[in-house]
Amino acid sequence: MDTRLLSEYFKKCFVAVDGLWFMMVEEADSFDKALEIDRRVWEIVPKIQARKIKELLEIKDPTQEDLIRAIKFKLDAEDFVSTLDAENGRIRVTIRECPWVALLKKTNREHVAKRICDAICSLEYRVFAKEFVETVDINVESRLSCGDKVCSIVLTVCS
Numbered sequence: 001m002d003t004r005l006l007s008e009y010f011k012k013c014f015v016a017v018d019g020l021w022f023m024m025v026e027e028a029d030s031f032d033k034a035l036e037i038d039r040r041v042w043e044i045v046p047k048i049q050a051r052k053i054k055e056l057l058e059i060k061d062p063t064q065e066d067l068i069r070a071i072k073f074k075l076d077a078e079d080f081v082s083t084l085d086a087e088n089g090r091i092r093v094t095i096r097e098c099p100w101v102a103l104l105k106k107t108n109r110e111h112v113a114k115r116i117c118d119a120i121c122s123l124e125y126r127v128f129a130k131e132f133v134e135t136v137d138i139n140v141e142s143r144l145s146c147g148d149k150v151c152s153i154v155l156t157v158c159s
Helices: 003-028 031-041 047-058 065-078 099-106 111-128
Strands: 081-087 090-095 135-142 151-158
Touching: 003 031, 003 090, 003 099, 031 111, 047 111, 065 081, 065 090, 065 111, 065 151, 099 111, 111 135, 111 151
Parallel strands: none
Antiparallel strands: 081 090, 090 151, 135 151
């Protein structure tokens, strides 16, 4: 079987499940409850992703350079259009296209995009990065979900 097709299939399933469970909780209870549970989920998912990426990239004793490679892998695998720049312990992630924001727009839910991104994005990157470096600060400088031209996320690795 074509591994590209298989990958696309599972990616679509992942995105569908993520969106559907959120909407079902929202329908059964409230948007706030769905967002609260979503935050709890995204306290765990990035750990799973980081550990799998370490395995795939054969990273044993992670360094800041490994974190950069892993973030790039994650963004590419999830269809983000992005660039990464690193200098003096700072990693700048610039996202020009976000599949999550695009999906919210496509499903006419962009009115909730800012709240979801406020709750999830910095959390996701912090949890992911901590699997590679002990201490990291996250600063989200701009967001597509707020109407900015890009998402700009700066990770500062603390020694």
